[in-house]
Each structure stands twice: as structure tokens, then as C-alpha cells.
Amino acid sequence: MILPPQHPLAAGRTSDSRLVRAYxxxxxxxxxxxxxxxAGRSLPEYRExxxxxxxxxxxxDPAMAAEITLQPVRRHGVDAGIFFSDIVVPLKLVGVDVEIQPGRGPVFGKAYADASAVAELTAIDPADLDEAAAPIAEAVRRTVAELNAIDNGSGTATPLxxxxxxxxxxxxxxxxxGPSKDHLAARTLMHADPGAWRALMxxxxxxxxxxxRTQVLAGASAAQLFDSWAGALSLADYxxxxxxxxxRxxxxxHDLAYSTDTGATDAGATDAATDVSNGTGAATRSVPVVHFGVGTGELLxxxxxxxxxxxxxxxxxxxxVAAERVGAGVPLQGNLDPAxxxxxxxxxxxxxxxxxxRGAVAPGHVFNLGHGVPPATDPTALTRIVELVHEAAA
Structure with a gap:
């Protein structure tokens, strides 16, 4: 599917941004x-x-989610906004009983640890999300409209x-x-009842x-899949x-693509993101996808x-070291220790x-932390890091 011409990638507002080029x-x-x-607890404006x-x-809340997403872009001058959300939001939207308890994390009305519970959960049609996610699409549209007006010094709009x-x-x-230290229930189910596990996955x-997909169609210029707990798995199980x-x-x-004019900026591009010429001076590129996991050094x-x-x-x-593990020609993101x-x-x-x-060994590098910003972080430190990264690479 070709993204509509007003999408930031298709319109050329973010397709040559530092972030998208690195990806x-x-x-x-x-x-x-x-x-x-x-976008979160380290910022006083967020807490307020x-x-x-x-x-x-x-x-x-579309207005609130958009504002929270924009706050660190305005404050720090980062090269991208990351959409303010939570991984359990799609579960909430299709009717799963879940709340986020302060200091603990996502807590569900029940556990789905056996075949009968999994059957009850999977009776919900995932396609129901397409309509239920209207507030998410609206939040993304609001955010992108604001980001289009923020030039962070690269001559392009700031991507989401x-x-x-x-x-x-x-x-x-x-x-x-709910939360777990060892994720034993998941690791047990995958071996004790492979059929239920396959259905759940x-x-x-x-x-x-x-x-x-909802976020990209609404205007996001890249997508990150975050696997917080895959580090608990062996390589074979993963x-x-x-x-x-x-x-899946x-x-x-992966089927979302955009057309762009090829030119000098494309020289030296790797196959990290699909870039197929159509013979008319234009190329069709896929939306870049990033995959991150915690404790996943053996799984990279x-x-x-x-x-x-x-x-x-x-x-x-x-x-x-990560560059050797993922193979040649793969852009990397990371990986300053948040401590x-x-x-x-x-x-x-x-x-x-x-x-x-160390990131210079990769064809493209997006500087980031090796996990999330701790709540007690002084925002000034983040702003100084952005300035240093930009100056050091200039």
C-alpha cells in the first residue's frame, strides 16, 4: 500500500530527515x-x-498524548518524537480488563495462563482495534501537525x-x-501447551x-517494536x-511504502530499508522499522x-560488538547506559x-539510551547530550 501524498514521508517532509536517513x-x-x-516522568511539564x-x-486523550509527545522535542531539540503511549493500550481498546498501577505497572483483571483463558482472550477479534483506535490516530495526526512546523536544524520536519x-x-x-521478574508463566505455557501458546502469540x-499500522497511517515516519522481556528467552526458544x-x-x-525522488542523497544507501527504483527517477521505499529488546544481546x-x-x-x-552480531550493513540505535x-x-x-x-562501524547510527530515561533524570543532562551528539558529529 502506498502512503497518501500528504503523509510526511510521501510529501518529502521527513523522508530526508537525519533519523529516516540513518534508519x-x-x-x-x-x-x-x-x-x-x-516523553515522560523526567520532565516537570509532563508531571504538571x-x-x-x-x-x-x-x-x-488525543490532545494530552500529543502534547506529551511534543514536550521533549521542544525542550531538548531531539531529532524525533516518540509517540506517547503504552504497550497495553491496544489491549485496553479491545476490551481487555487492564489498568496501569503507579509503581507496579500493567495489572489485568485475570491471568491468561491456560488454554481456556487464552481461548477466551483470542475470541476477541483483533480487527476490532481498527475502529477502536480512533483516539490514537487523532493523537498522531495532532502530533505530526505540530512536528511539521519544528525544524530541528536539519532542514526537514521532525519525524514521529x-x-x-x-x-x-x-x-x-x-x-x-501483571508484571513479573522471570516471566515464568509465559515460558511455561509455550512448552506445556504449544497450541495455546501459538494462539496467544x-x-x-x-x-x-x-x-x-494505525500510527504509521496517521503520520508516523518510522515504527519501533519494543520487546521488554525477550531477554528472558534462550535463542532457540526465541x-x-x-x-x-x-x-507477523x-x-x-512492511507493506506501507512511499514514493520519493532519487538523487544524490541516496548514494551509498544500504538495503536496510527497501529502496526500489521504478525506472522513472523515483523510488519506492518502505517505512523504516526498528526492533529493540532489553537484555537481548544473544538474540540481536x-x-x-x-x-x-x-x-x-x-x-x-x-x-x-552488536554490529558483528547483527551482520554487515545494519543500522544500529543506542546505547548509552541510562545510569x-x-x-x-x-x-x-x-x-x-x-x-x-563505536556506532561509527554501522552504516547508520541513531544515538539513544540503552533503555528508557529514568524518572529522576535532570532534563538538563539530556539537552546537553543532544548538543554534544550534534556537535561531535558535525
Whole structure:
């Protein structure tokens, strides 16, 4: 499916942005930078806005979700907005009983840890999300309209990244009925009842894939699939019992493409994102997809294999080592240790420069953290990092 001409990628507003170029394996004037969880608790303006509003209510309020997404772009000058949402939002939208409890996380009305419970859950048609996600589409449209007017110095509009949880991470919460340290219920179900596990993973893949697709169709210029808990798995279990569902989720974005004029900026592009000439001086490109997981150093190659154009790396694996694991020609995202955000500036300065140096081995690099921004982070530190990344790569 070709994106409509008014989409930021199709209209050329973000197709040559630093971020999108890096995701398709190109280097630009400076390394792009954004932070996972940049829209949230580290910002005083976020805390002020959220007073008296529950997390999921904030996610489903288009005006509030858009404003929260925009806050760090205005404050820090980052090269992308990450859509403010939560991985359980699509579950909430199709009627699953879930709330986010402060200090604990997503808590469900029941656990879906056996065949009968899974059958009850999967009786919900994931296609119901397409209509129920209207507030999400509206929030994205509002956000993109504002981002189109924000030039962060690259001469293009600031792109928005869509966001969704990977099927395994959703399943890990669903089978436990809430957060878990070891995700034992999910790991048990996948072996104790393979049929129920396949049904659960197919359902979560369909649901989260549609959630990503909604965001891209509404104006997001890239999509990130976030697998918080895949690090609990062996490589064999991931490849056999999880990766196919992640690939299915990403398929909902892979068929979305846009036409663009080829030119000098395309020189040296890798095959990280589809770029097919139609013989008329234009090219059809797919929307770039990023896959990130926590504690997934042993899974990086397999995570790229599910259909990711770029791979996010957490803080446990240096980027030059990650480059060897994912294979040649793959753009990387990451991977400053979030703990260093509270370190003295000389320590943080050295760490940022080290990440940039190691990321230089990849054809494209998007500077980020190796996980999310801690709530206690001084926002000034993030702003200084953005300035340093831009200056160091200039």
C-alpha cells in the first residue's frame, strides 16, 4: 500500500530527515538522537500536565498524548518524537480488563495462563482495534501537525516514531496477569501447551501489528517494536516460538511504502530499508522499522531477522560488538547506559563520545539510551547530550 501524498514521508517532509536517513543506512551531517521514554516522568511539564489523570486515560486523550509527545522535542531539540503511549493500550481498546498501577505497572483483571483463558482472550477479534483506535490516530495526526512546523536544524520536519510492544512482551504480561521478574508463566505455557501458546502469540501479533499500522497511517515516519522481556528467552526458544509472531506484527507495517525522488542523497544507501527504483527517477521505499529488546544481546541477529531495518541495542553490549552480531550493513540505535545520566558531566561526556565512536562501524547510527530515561533524570543532562551528539558529529 502506498502512503497518501500528504503523509510526511510521501510529501518529502521527513523522508530526508537525519533519523529516516540513518534508519535506511545513510550518514548525514550529524548523528540523529532521541531518547526512549523521553516523553515522560523526567520532565516537570509532563508531571504538571498529568496531575489527576491516570496513565491510560492520558494515552487515550488525543490532545494530552500529543502534547506529551511534543514536550521533549521542544525542550531538548531531539531529532524525533516518540509517540506517547503504552504497550497495553491496544489491549485496553479491545476490551481487555487492564489498568496501569503507579509503581507496579500493567495489572489485568485475570491471568491468561491456560488454554481456556487464552481461548477466551483470542475470541476477541483483533480487527476490532481498527475502529477502536480512533483516539490514537487523532493523537498522531495532532502530533505530526505540530512536528511539521519544528525544524530541528536539519532542514526537514521532525519525524514521529510509532511505538508498540512485541507479541512476547504482551504475552508475558497477559499470562502472569501483571508484571513479573522471570516471566515464568509465559515460558511455561509455550512448552506445556504449544497450541495455546501459538494462539496467544498469533493474537498478540495481530493486535500489536494493527496498533503500529494505525500510527504509521496517521503520520508516523518510522515504527519501533519494543520487546521488554525477550531477554528472558534462550535463542532457540526465541527463534522457534517467538520470532514468527514478531515477524507477523511487523508485516502490518512492511507493506506501507512511499514514493520519493532519487538523487544524490541516496548514494551509498544500504538495503536496510527497501529502496526500489521504478525506472522513472523515483523510488519506492518502505517505512523504516526498528526492533529493540532489553537484555537481548544473544538474540540481536535473530531480532534483525524478523524484518527489522535497524536494531536497537541495550546498554549491555557495545555497539561495535552488536554490529558483528547483527551482520554487515545494519543500522544500529543506542546505547548509552541510562545510569550514566546522573554521573558528573566529564564522565557522561566521555561515555557519549565512546558510544558515537563505536556506532561509527554501522552504516547508520541513531544515538539513544540503552533503555528508557529514568524518572529522576535532570532534563538538563539530556539537552546537553543532544548538543554534544550534534556537535561531535558535525
Amino acid at each position: 535506511r543506512g545513510e550518514r548525514s551531517d550529524t548523528t540523529p538522537v532521541w531518547f526512549m521514554r523521553q 500536565l498529568r496531575v489527576g489523570t491516570r496513565m491510560l486515560d492520558a494515552c487515550l 516514531i510509532g511505538f508498540a510492544g512485541a507479541p512476547f512482551t504482551l504475552a508475558a504480561y497477559l499470562t502472569e496477569g 498469533h493474537w498478540t501479533a495481530e493486535l500489536t501489528g494493527r496498533f503500529l 527463534e522457534q516460538l517467538v520470532a514468527p509472531a514478531s515477524a 506484527a511487523l508485516s502490518f507495517v 541477529g535473530a531480532m534483525r531477522g524478523v524484518g527489522a531495518d535497524a536494531v536497537g541495542v541495550d546498554y549491555r553490549v557495545p555497539l561495535d 550514566l545520566l546522573a554521573a558528573p558531566w566529564p564522565v557522561l561526556d566521555r561515555a557519549v563520545r565512546d558510544v558515537l565512536a
